[in-house]
Amino acid sequence: MITRNAQSGGTARSVNDPTAKGKGPPANDGTAAIRTAAPTSRTEAVQDALRQAIMEQKLQPGARLPEDAIGETFGTSRTIAREALGRLAVEGLVELKPNKGAYVANPSxxxxxxxxxxxxxxxxxxxxxxxxxxxxxxxxxxxxxxxxxxxxxxxxxxxxxxxxxxxxxxxxxxxxxxxxxxxxxxxxxxxxxxxxxxxxxxxxxxxxxxxxxxxxxxxxxxxxxxxxxxxxxxxxxxxxxxxxARQERDIRDLLAPYAARIKGL
Amino acid sequence: MITRNAQSGGTARSVNDPTAKGKGPPANDGTAAIRTAAPTSRTEAVQDALRQAIMEQKLQPGARLPEDAIGETFGTSRTIAREALGRLAVEGLVELKPNKGAYVANPSxxxxxxxxxxxxxxxxxxxxxxxxxxxxxxxxxxxxxxxxxxxxxxxxxxxxxxxxxxxxxxxxxxxxxxxxxxxxxxxxxxxxxxxxxxxxxxxxxxxxxxxxxxxxxxxxxxxxxxxxxxxxxxxxxxxxxxxxARQERDIRDLLAPYAARIKGL
DNA sequence: CGTGACTATTTTGCATGCAATTAAAGTGAC
DNA sequence: GTCACTTTAATTGCATGCAAAATAGTCACG
Missing domain, CATH: 1.20.120.530 (GntR ligand-binding domain-like)
Structure with missing residues (x-):
């Protein structure tokens, strides 16, 4: 239905800067990122962007991360989003509930x-x-x-x-x-x-x-x-x-879903 | 051309035992496996099987692991094989060379x-x-x-x-x-x-x-x-x-690709 | 006979499509 | 008005298809 362009990936290139623009100069002094090397694949690019978004709390703990939305945001297919989420799950930044979807980790x-x-x-x-x-x-x-x-x-x-x-x-x-x-x-x-x-x-x-x-x-x-x-x-x-932390955390836990719903994600 | 059955995964179930049969009784005493819980997804099943095969040296270090072959072996699509390989790469048992494919890790x-x-x-x-x-x-x-x-x-x-x-x-x-x-x-x-x-x-x-x-x-x-x-x-x-280890290793390194080619894999 | 370029084949990288599970909405009975 | 059930929509899980890259194979040429 979208028919973005042709079919394959040769052109859709909105990957490179989606969440990365928020901060100061890109001087690589170790400040900027977890990842040092430039991403080699699109999966990595999405993974890095999501990681940064999570660690900057742009994505609240507990927030849903639908494959579709992520793919669309980054101009890639769900395949890429899915794999990126899988790897972030291994890193512990994302929780993957089978048949239910991915959520920003909300560590107890x-x-x-x-x-x-x-x-x-x-x-x-x-x-x-x-x-x-x-x-x-x-x-x-x-x-x-x-x-x-x-x-x-x-x-x-x-x-x-x-x-x-x-x-x-x-x-x-x-x-x-x-x-x-x-x-x-x-x-x-x-x-x-x-x-x-x-x-x-x-x-x-x-x-x-x-x-x-x-x-x-x-x-x-x-x-x-x-x-x-x-x-x-x-x-x-x-x-x-x-x-x-104890009390505050409970409040946040309770609030997170509502916040996500209001903001529409 | 294969047309195994219908299309979706509801039936293709050759996943459960492909490499697992080689050993003794399935008594779960911690002997058997790294994984304790039963695999929840097909990806995990393939991942577990591959891990075991690698650790039992059924797959020699350095051996190629083409997505196609793995998928066919386990009766799943390349998608599953690919994801399993990706996760094993995170574990360090598989080396993933971009645009070249997956290989059994051959740690220096x-x-x-x-x-x-x-x-x-x-x-x-x-x-x-x-x-x-x-x-x-x-x-x-x-x-x-x-x-x-x-x-x-x-x-x-x-x-x-x-x-x-x-x-x-x-x-x-x-x-x-x-x-x-x-x-x-x-x-x-x-x-x-x-x-x-x-x-x-x-x-x-x-x-x-x-x-x-x-x-x-x-x-x-x-x-x-x-x-x-x-x-x-x-x-x-x-x-x-x-x-x-030093000398022996070099020999094995040199030999591994040839061995893989001979065996056809 | 060895070497370089060109073509064919294999294999990865990625996008899309179908089925199934799950969550939600809608409907009716108590 | 509440609970249970059915239906519908959204989303995941997975398979497949197409294009690009890499490799292998082929042939002309030095």
Missing amino acids: LEEALDTFMVRRGLECTVTGLLAGKLKPGEIDALNCFIEKEHSVSGVDDRESIRLAGAFHLLLARMTGNQLLIRYVTEVVSRCSLILAMYGRPHSADCGVDEHRQIVQALVNGDASRANELMDHHLASVAGRAMLE | LEEALDTFMVRRGLECTVTGLLAGKLKPGEIDALNCFIEKEHSVSGVDDRESIRLAGAFHLLLARMTGNQLLIRYVTEVVSRCSLILAMYGRPHSADCGVDEHRQIVQALVNGDASRANELMDHHLASVAGRAMLE
């Missing part, structure tokens, strides 16, 4: 704690691999990054969360361990979602100083201290976020 | 070491969560499992590797942490593939006793000792496997 408190627990283990592996092995250029990059974190601290909460995640990602990338990078990327995504859901305002602020200490310990080659700091850091981030 | 020595490194971190999280928290029934289950491991030790290498993996999986499941379970499942899959590729005969044998010690430490609630044991255990498994 328990799942949130599980995620942080796994994250602590992974990040200790990171610190273990990095302690005393950082090259001068890497140290500079980290310090520079922390500077940037400090500059937005207390100003833009959402940006703070994003940068905090990016910091941990940056560390993981320095290990060069591809699998570790993938896992840290995943848990950081999940944690960012969780913090955006459960976090109180300013909850991520005081993390900056802890980041500084961690880098210092890594530079000093003190692995166990870096581990300890990282562990404490993550535990405290989780703790700060969760403390007052 | 570096990737193998990366995997073991990540695994150590994850499994330490497992031991940390489990130390002193095991219920009597769980302890029994573990001891029973170790007994079984011991019985096949030195008899059936492939089975030993499988059981060793299943033991770690069993531990992970006892944490109840879904994400942790997923990650451990993945790394165990990968490590099983790696051990099957790189492992010398009997390389996994002496692991049984270490398993026993780990359980003992967990029962005693000695978290740090359990961690230490687990770490040492995994490092030694990795070490045993890798030691003589």
Whole structure:
């Protein structure tokens, strides 16, 4: 009925920029995205866009994600949307209910704690691999990054969360361990979602100083201290976020479906 | 031209048992599979079957996995095969080359070491969560499992590797942490593939006793000792496997494509 | 006899169409 | 007015078809 053009994909190219335009300059300082490399397939493009939309809370937790709507939005077929949703489900950002459809993940408190627990283990592996092995250029990059974190601290909460995640990602990338990078990327995504859901305002602020200490310990080659700091850091981030979360969460849960219905999606 | 039946999927049911028949009784003691729950979709069924085939080395590392052939084998369309391959790629058992197709993963020595490194971190999280928290029934289950491991030790290498993996999986499941379970499942899959590729005969044998010690430490609630044991255990498994691997691997790499061509696949 | 270009075939990437499941609306009985 | 049932609409699950890319095969030419 739509008959967009011919049939095959050679022309429909509305994929490249649909949700990506919202932010500042595309300077790739690790700030921008989880994905570093340019998307190779359309599936990846849609996947990246959806991930960003979810993590920026443009798509509320619990919101429905119909294949049709997504495909149409991005100018692709349901096939692509479907596959992107499937992969995001693996990442834990999307929940896939059989025969019912895809929803933005709405992690329970328990799942949130599980995620942080796994994250602590992974990040200790990171610190273990990095302690005393950082090259001068890497140290500079980290310090520079922390500077940037400090500059937005207390100003833009959402940006703070994003940068905090990016910091941990940056560390993981320095290990060069591809699998570790993938896992840290995943848990950081999940944690960012969780913090955006459960976090109180300013909850991520005081993390900056802890980041500084961690880098210092890594530079000093003190692995166990870096581990300890990282562990404490993550535990405290989780703790700060969760403390007052219980009631608020219920309200949000209850409200989300109505909000989605009103907005029409 | 095939016109198998009508059109839709309501009837084509050759999915349920294609590669699964090769082994003993279907008693579900954790021996059988990575997947515990019955597959809900056809995609999952194919995915599980392929995973098993790969881990049993029925499909050699590096072998091509054409969508067509897989779909035909399992009595489904390429769509299903494609999606299953995609998910296995996420798990790291399949390598997906754009516009070229899917291949059974052929991890390099570096990737193998990366995997073991990540695994150590994850499994330490497992031991940390489990130390002193095991219920009597769980302890029994573990001891029973170790007994079984011991019985096949030195008899059936492939089975030993499988059981060793299943033991770690069993531990992970006892944490109840879904994400942790997923990650451990993945790394165990990968490590099983790696051990099957790189492992010398009997390389996994002496692991049984270490398993026993780990359980003992967990029962005693000695978290740090359990961690230490687990770490040492995994490092030694990795070490045993890798030691003589270098040359042999090159040969296998070179041979794999030819083997695949001869067998026609 | 080896090498390069051209063609044919295979295989992936993606879009679309049909059936089935599920959610919703509408209808009637109590 | 509420509950149960039937019907209808929306959406998923899956298969198939077409085009592009990659590979294999063929033939002319050096």
